Amino acid sequence: MRRSAQILAKRTLAHTRSSARVPPSKPPAFLPYTTTATAMGASDGQETNGSSLNGSDSKRSLSCVPWSSSITIDNINPKVLECEYAVRGEIVTHAERLQHKLLHNPASVPFDELIYCNIGNPQSLGQQPITFFREVAALCDYPGLLDKDETHGIFSSDSIARAESIISGIPGRATGAYSHSKGVKALRVTIAEGIQQRDSYPADPDDIFLTDGASPGVHMMMQLTLRNRKDGIMCPIPQYPLYSASIALHDGTLVPYYLDESKGWGLDMSELKSRLEAATASGINVRALVVINPGNPTGQVLSQENQQNIVQFCKDEGLILLADEVYQENIYVDNKKFTSFKKVARSMGYTEKDICLVSFHSISKGYYGECGRRGGYMEVTGFDSDVKDQIYKVASVNLCSNLSGQIMMSLIMNPPKVGDESYELYTSERDAILSSLGRRAKMLAEALNKLEGVTCNEAEGAMYLFPRIELPEGAIKSAKAAGMVPDTFYCRRLLDATGIVVVPGSGFGQVPGTWHFRITILPPEEKMPTIISKLTTFHERFLQEFQA
Amino acid sequence: MRRSAQILAKRTLAHTRSSARVPPSKPPAFLPYTTTATAMGASDGQETNGSSLNGSDSKRSLSCVPWSSSITIDNINPKVLECEYAVRGEIVTHAERLQHKLLHNPASVPFDELIYCNIGNPQSLGQQPITFFREVAALCDYPGLLDKDETHGIFSSDSIARAESIISGIPGRATGAYSHSKGVKALRVTIAEGIQQRDSYPADPDDIFLTDGASPGVHMMMQLTLRNRKDGIMCPIPQYPLYSASIALHDGTLVPYYLDESKGWGLDMSELKSRLEAATASGINVRALVVINPGNPTGQVLSQENQQNIVQFCKDEGLILLADEVYQENIYVDNKKFTSFKKVARSMGYTEKDICLVSFHSISKGYYGECGRRGGYMEVTGFDSDVKDQIYKVASVNLCSNLSGQIMMSLIMNPPKVGDESYELYTSERDAILSSLGRRAKMLAEALNKLEGVTCNEAEGAMYLFPRIELPEGAIKSAKAAGMVPDTFYCRRLLDATGIVVVPGSGFGQVPGTWHFRITILPPEEKMPTIISKLTTFHERFLQEFQA
Known part of the structure; x- marks a missing residue:
């Protein structure tokens, strides 16, 4: 400060x-x-500070006549224009148009529903929330319920106890007040305890910044580190487009490192090193490295050895490690498990003094899928205290994240325990969701791999598959003629024919000349056969049309 | 797009x-x-794009050795350093230290509680939420309640009906899903109807962007309009520091216009004109004008004539009018009422084609004070559709605002009506809060005006008083010796002596040589006499000490 x-x-x-005692009737x-x-x-x-007046954009005429044209697409912030977010991009906009047609003129489209596989939004596709979490949420929303006898008939005893404990932890029991800018202290204590239990290494509540989902935390870190286009952030390719969008909005440079599709989307250390060297040689100050584990859109779960190498690399190169760990509960293979980057770093003997590490988490994924409540946290370790003060200041400008998201985050990091009334229901709900997601991931990957010219790594974790599609030259030509990226062309055709909404690989980045799409594994299990059949029929017809 | x-x-x-069909074992x-x-x-x-490599900051050595120092206060984004947010600034940080001392060593401080008058956070000071709003919130959080018989015994019939209607309006009844990036369509329809009822002019749900409080909407508009430091935004001085902070973070220039304290913080059109001309002459492209009505920190309510002049000014000069209308329900004088800028513009005959206008609203203020739930909207009118597409894209990067804030916003724009079971309770809760706030505003202003060297305009609206204090030369000297701004010195002394937390005028801006502080009118009515007595005693002693 x-x-x-x-x-x-x-x-x-x-x-x-001057300290004039009477307000001037008019200021100077x-x-x-x-x-x-x-x-x-x-x-x-x-004296005029030249640098603030002689920016790069000196083309506008600077006369005394006030500038009087209105705001147009040609004079908005170019960084906004550059930013792209395919997950809600043009395919989704087109899907909304089709949804409208379906409603008003069902005969005009060849399907009877849109199936939104473009975004990891489980509850929109029918996944039910965890009962205990929602019980506590309702009681915290309307604490008057805690005083009513009827409440004991319709809420579990542990949800009542938990709500009482949460409300007591909020200063003045004020569930409608702005909290501390990092979030309610008592909730951060609970979350830190949850992290500690997960990692077996200590976590400090003052390192936790509660956020409206993981995205605002990512933006804050980009805002903090990016000074201009010469500052770079290393990101995996393919990547979740939040990163490219946020880097564009904050005027930095995305330094890509490519995941190796042929090795199950593995991360090769020599790739990281050569990319960093090349970027540095180009005059880019690389400041941080993003890792998404489990991977989005790629679904791989990193091996601990790979994680150790990444930690070592960031330590050696002085990079901040930005660990997107929002899919930590979504793992579907027996031979892999989630280990946080903080645990990896600490188990290598590295402390706060050795490495700057930010872990992002969210209430939107896992088995809970509470996307709409917008809750998340970032655990910020290894930063100087005056840098952390600056993060706190930026958080303060938006006052605080929403309390219902904060509360939900604390529940996820401290779910019911053995002996609690809700425990059995909670575990059965959780396990049913996770095991079904695992089956769906497998079923869909198998089906995709059966399609001609399609190869698809399995989803070890997360909520997506990212199949590679070989597009016939005819399709690539037709796409170009239509002014579309070839994989967008494929996805658009798929949407028009089947109502299935997926996101083109070009929105995530891919090795040039390869084409992919991202599809979520979230449609209800019973619908999977229909979706697979629609996909298969479409794909066969598409090949027939363009291989001719 | x-x-x-x-x-x-x-x-x-x-x-x-290239369209190689097999993934290369290692990318190029x-x-x-x-x-x-x-x-x-x-x-x-x-070819290298020179402009992206030759930014202004070329001092760092650009060798092939990767940059390996860690992140420090000296190498973070300087825009973050520049941004200041006094409402949660150094006085509040000091208050937190005192709170800690009070807890662990009560004898070490000369008061028995901290009184947080630094921020408009009503529920933190004991204001109770509106029952109907929280009933609906709880039912939407846990829709299972709607199927239980007991629910009818403990919830009002209209809250049950309303929750059912809200949930039915959410696609798939999924209260835990990401919504449309602008917010749930059905809620935006309700809000647009509420605006239309308030203004008697049509409102379009597609112009509504639901946000996590008003702040993110303000950030989005700054991000959209500010290209570099030569782009300016006119802001009232004193202003709510969200504006100066957001302009600093987005690298624009704040073009101040001063409110006239001697005329009840009135807005003089010649002041606006001369400020715009001077800014333009300095090479600043002024793009927008911020008006806060009712005023924060100043509490004035603009006359309709004044509002018409502002609209005319923005239309003539091609400025976007950014209308902060979050205090629209907080009016305490009989001779003033709130009129939205959109209503003023439309009643002057100006349509979407004539003026770009954004109205910000929030669930945090009014009689509801639901700060912690983070809800708000901006109504964006007059913009080209392709510019609106860009706002939508930026909103999409964060997916959506939180559903519980969205739901609350819809309730505030459509509260219980005559005949509804909750109507009587709702109106009595609302009226009790608003009339008490009016009494508190009056009581506190009268007391401040009795202090030697203090003058204070009344709060016609909003939640604050912004008294002017004449500081003795001795105090100004002592402040300088302590490295403090004089009004910060006063506020710090007040805090140390009484536990009352207020914000120095310098955090909002003020005419040079004048000193103020902002104090909320939110402490419970029964505590006001004690607060006034503490303030009075402190002020007298302060003058005694420094007038000597």
Whole structure:
């Protein structure tokens, strides 16, 4: 805070020069008050800070006539234009149009429902929330229920006890108040205990920043680290487009490293090293490395050896390790398990002094899938305390994340235990969801691998498959003629023919000349055969059309 | 979307050059894949885009040795350092230290509680939520309740009906799913109807973007409009520091216009004009004008004539009007009422074609004060559809705002009506809160005006008073000696002596040489006499100490 306090003092405290006791009836014609140094100072005789006036965009005419054209696509922030987010991109916009047609003129489309496999949104496809979590949520929303006799008839005893404990932990029992900017302290304590139990290494509640889903945390870290286009962030390719979008919005450079599809989307250390070297040689200051584990869109679960190598690499190169660990509960193979990067780093003997590590988590995935409640956290370790103060300040500008998401995050990190009334129901709900997801992942991957020209790694974890499709030259030509990326062309055709919404691989990045799409494993299990049959029929017809 | 699709195509689709059917066992050494043009292209023989490599910060040495120092306060994004947010700034950090001392060593501080008057956070000071709103929230959280007989004994019939109607309006009844990126359509319809009822002019659900409180909407508009430091936003001074913080984070220039304290914080049109002219002459492209009505921290309610002049000004000058209308329900004087800027513009005959107007609203203020639930909306009118598509895209990167905030926003725009079971309780809760806030505002302003050297305009609306304090020269000298802004020095002394937390005027901006603080009117009515007595005693002693 020291440094920023000095800046504030320099910028706003020229004002002490007069201490007139009566407010002037009208302030002086041109006060130098501005947040951006002395940019406004020119006309009252102060020195002008050239750098703030001579930016790169000096094409606009700067006359005294106020600029009077309205805002248009040609004069908005170009960083907004650059940002792309395929998961809700043009295919989804087209799906919404089809949804509208289906509603108003069902005969105009060749399917009777849209199947949204574009986004990891389990409850939108019928997954039911965990009862205990929702009981507690309702009691915290309306604490008056805790005083009513009827409540004991319709809520489990442990949900009542948990809600009471959560509400008591909120200052003034005020579930409608802004919390501390990092989140309610008592909830952060619970979450830190959950992390500690998971990792067998200590976690500090003051390192936890509760967020509205994982995305705002990622944005905060990008905002903190990216100064200009010469600052780079290493990201896996394929990647979840939040990263490319956030880097574009914060004006940095995405430094790609490619996952190896032929090795189950494995991560090769020599690839990381050569990419870093090349980026550095190009004048990019690489500041951080993003790892998504389990992988999105790729579904792989990293081996512990691979994780150790990544930690060592970040330590050696002085990179912040940004670990997207939102799928930590979604693992479907027996020979893999989730290990947090913090546990890996600590078990290698690396402490806070050795490596800057941020772990992102969320209430949106796992077996809970509470996407719409927008809850998440980032655990920020290894940063100087004055840097952490700056993260806290940025968090403060938005006051706090939403309390219902905060509460849900604490429940996920501390679910019912053996002996609790809800335990049995909780475990049966959880296990049913996870085992069904595992079956669906397997069923869909097998079906995709049976299609001509399609190869698909299994989903060891997460919620997606990312099959590779060989597109006939005819399809590639037709796509170009239509002004479309070839995999977008394929996905658009699939959507038009079947109502199945998937996301083109180009939205995630892929080795040039290869084509993929991402499909979630989330449709209800009983619908999978129909979806597979629709996919298969479409694919065969597509090949017939374009191989001709 | 057209333009951005082209950009995407240019940047990522060089990849069509090969369509090898087998994934290479290892991708080529340096693929040009990057979101920032061809910045990475140098080493594989492609043309390098100089502009992305030759940014302003070329001081770092750019050797092939990877940059290996860790992140420090000296190498984070300087825009983060510049951003200040006094409402949760150093005084509040100090208050937290005192809170800790009070807990662990009560004898070490001269008060028995901290009174947080720094932030408009009503429920943290004991304000109770509106029962109907929380009943509906609980039922939507745990829809299973709707099927239980006991529910009818403990929930009002209209809360049950409303929850059923809300849940039916959510696709698939999935209250845990991501919604449309603008928010659940049915909720936006309800909100648009509420706006229409308030204004007697039509509102379009597709113009509504539901947000996690008003702040994210403000950030989105800053992100959209600010290209670099030469783009300016006009803001009132004093202002709510969200605006200065957001402009700093998005690298724009704050163009201040000063409210006239001697005229009840009125807005003089000649002030607006001269500020715009001076900014334009300095090379600033002024893009938008922020108005906060009712005012924060100033509490004034604009006259309709004033509002008409502002609308005319924005129309004539081609400025986007950003109307912060979050205090629209908080009005305490009989001779003023809230009129939305959209109603003013439409009643002047101006349509979507004439003026770009964004109205921000929130669930955090009014009589509801649901700060912690983080709900809000912005109504975006007058923008080209392709610009609106860009706002939608940015909203999509964060997926959606939280559902419980969305639901609450719809309730606030459509509260119980005459004849509903909850109507009587609802109106009595609402009216008790608003009339008490009015009494508290009056009581506190009167007391402040009795203090020597303090003048304070009344709060016509909002939740704050912004008294002006004449500081003795001795205090100003002592402040400088302590390295503090004089009003911060005063507030810090007040906090240390009384436990009352207020925010220095310098955090909001003020005419140079004048000093103020912002204090909320939110402490419980019964505590007001004690607070006033503490304030008075402190102030007298402070003057005694420094007038000597």
